[in-house]
Amino acid sequence: MVIYCKDICSELSTLLSSLDYDRLFLLTDETTEVVCRPLIDSCEPLSEAVSIVIGATDTYKNVETLVKVWTAMGEAGGTRHSLLINLGGGMVTDLGGFAAASFKRGIKFINIPTTLLSMVDAAVGGKTGINFNGLKNEIGAFRESEAVLVDTQFLRTLDAENLCSGYAEMLKHALLKDERMWAEHLTFDLQNPDYEKLQCMVADSIAVKEDIVAQDPHEKGLRKALNLGHTTGHAFESLALARQTPVLHGYAVAWGLACELYLSARKTGFPVDKMRQTVNFIKENYGTFPITCDDYEDIYNYMTHDKKNVAGVINFTLLSEVGDLCLDSHARREEIEEMLDFYREGC
Ligand SMILES: NC(=O)c1ccc[n+]([C@@H]2O[C@H](COP(=O)([O-])OP(=O)(O)OC[C@H]3O[C@@H](n4cnc5c(N)ncnc54)[C@H](O)[C@@H]3O)[C@@H](O)[C@H]2O)c1
Ligand SMILES: O=C(O)C(=O)C[C@@H](O)[C@H](O)[C@H](O)COP(=O)(O)O
């Protein structure tokens, strides 16, 4: 359930009074604790909440942080009837969601997304988890939150890079939806954003995700659409992590979209002019991820761990048109290398 808030404190109070719980926990990261928590602090039930603060950024979306959260909840008397509020970006909602899914075999949680990315994507739809063994979201569970409280006020303090990062997932949703939404997203001035317009676009973007998740919550089929750009994007993200120069998830997704639209044009008939327009938008707003032919082996190996794969075959989500999905599209190693050649030379 997504609740669009005009007054987040009163919406949160109403929600909390409708839920049955014994202890309340509030999970933040070191940044959201300082810049976002003040926006909800006057919500009266929060005065009773046990606060858990973890490190900020994706390097903390790991098992050590998860242990810290489990330990804090256990030591403060958490039970299966406790409730966790995740206040933060996708790192907090993914890790907090998984902590809630696993503590005492599962407790209730509420997501309050504070980045653009977590509003339109991470906080919605029930995918929770952590990075492990150098791989993105390697360990996790599907578990839906009780509610997602969306308040775009939080975006006021978000830096430009994280805004761009979230926008990449919005562009992905637009590519999945239709030509009107795609064109609207390519003409939006991301360097000088119109926040009022963005607010409407956020709601449209969430609607795309909610609609797909409602039809296939556990990614048996249709939900693989939401992974467009991610077979390659996650490989780039893991490679950057291994190089100890992490990149924001949305940037990796944008670069992955550029690659996978090329593959779509090559294999499933996606129109070349639309591929070029989208790739140009990505180049202008996200730059390029530096790779050489020497990285191909590592990138390919990361792709072999993608969760859409079956029996050793690497599966991509491709498009034959904006809004027309080709799920479970295979690509041979030579085709993947050709895609990476295009990326190195064309981007
Ligand atoms: N579960 C899903 O369906 C799903 C979907 C997309 C992405 N993800 C995951 O989400 C994560 C990325 O999420 P993210 O982009 O939100 O990153 P993030 O949570 O790391 O937040 C980015 C940075 O912004 C700071 N921040 C958060 N809110 C802020 C605010 N309002 N003002 C100022 N700073 C703020 C954070 O402290 C952090 O430093 C990745 O781990 C990705 O794998 C999950
Ligand atoms: O909600 C989904 O489904 C997605 O795939 C959304 C993605 O944007 C997100 O990055 C997700 O965490 C990726 O999941 P994974 O299963 O590929 O790890």
Ligand SMILES: [Zn+2]
């Ligand atoms: Zn993503």
